[in-house]
Amino acid sequence: MIHTNRSTTGQQLYKRVTKLMGNRFEFSVVSEDETGAEEHIQAAISEVDRIEKLLTTFSKDSQTSEINRQAGVQPVKVDKEVFDLINRSLKISSLTQGAFDITYGGIDKSLWNFDINMKTLPDPLLAKEAVRLINYRNVILDANTSTVFLKEAGMRIGFGGIGKGYAADRAKMILQTRGVKSGIVNAAGDLITWGTQPGGKPWTIAIADPDHSRTPFSTLNISNVAIATSGNYEKYAIIDGRKYSHTIDPATGFPVSGIKSVSIICPSAELADAMATPVMVMGVKVGLDLINQMQQIACIIIDEHNRVFCSNNINIKK
Secondary structure, three states: EEEOOOOOOEEEEEEEEEEOEEEEEEEEEEOHHHHHHHHHHHHHHHHHHHHHHHHHHOHHHHHHHHHHOOOOOEEEEEEHHHHHHHHHHHHHHOHHHHHHHHHHHHOOOOOOOOOOOOOOOOHHHHHHHHOOOOOOHEEEEOOOOEEEEEEEOOOOOOOOOOOOHHHHHHHHHHHHHHOOOOEEEEEEEEEEEEOOOOOOEEEEEEEEEEOEEEEEEEEEEOOOEEEEEOOOOOOOOEOOEEEEEEEEEEOOOOOOOOOOEEEEOOOHHHHHHHOOOOHHHHHHHHHHHHHHHOOEEEEEEEEEOOOOOEEOOOOOOO
16 A cells, blocks of 8 residues: 655555556545555455456456357346346447447457557458457347347457446445545556545546657646546557557557547546547547537547647646
């Protein structure tokens, strides 16, 4: 446990970093004593563990894996929590006209493997065949029986674009229920804040410079909101001198280009997480148009020429 900056009231910030859902999670809570902070953070970790077991595709025992196994065969009964998350995912797919789609799971590493070993582009015909099964409209939900059915054999769902944000929201809720009045849950860059720092100042969040991911290009003072950033600096392949980001356009099976990073700010980490990728897919103009039509959500986009675009309701300090 790391603790920093004790305030005059005796409140102190306690932090813990751990690996969950295959990613780096950092929990920060404001508390008067280390033992209490440790117990609170452990409860939040247990909650993320529980969610991971439901949503992971890396375990045969998860409900997600069972849905994928029964694709084209039969509906699968799932917990209400999983059903509701899929339902919300489909609504975001509809809102973004398929730029966000949890049925992307059919695109496997044989097509795109974003690392230094990838030297050539995949065959466009193979890419087109891979995206054939990506279609959120083929996820059939039955609220009466709490079942999920993937209509086509070979379809796969995955929660890579929304699961970390959902887990961050749930961890925050657990911490608040336990009486933690201020804190941050940072799920590999998808983070949610509430309350204030010890001493009463708002949290200061840095937005990474896409060309130097450890250097902030801007800072925001925030509280009681979430922020998620999707960028081509996290995972990419360089082929023939051109950078290809790990964000795949569900319509083509090829990576998107034109945008270096998208940051979404709104009250929910789940929504921020889910909206960052489709804005990258949609492009600057269409993405901003969509965000500007939505309530309580803001967006910062940096394009490949390092131009900064913001939604109507935000001012940033560079």
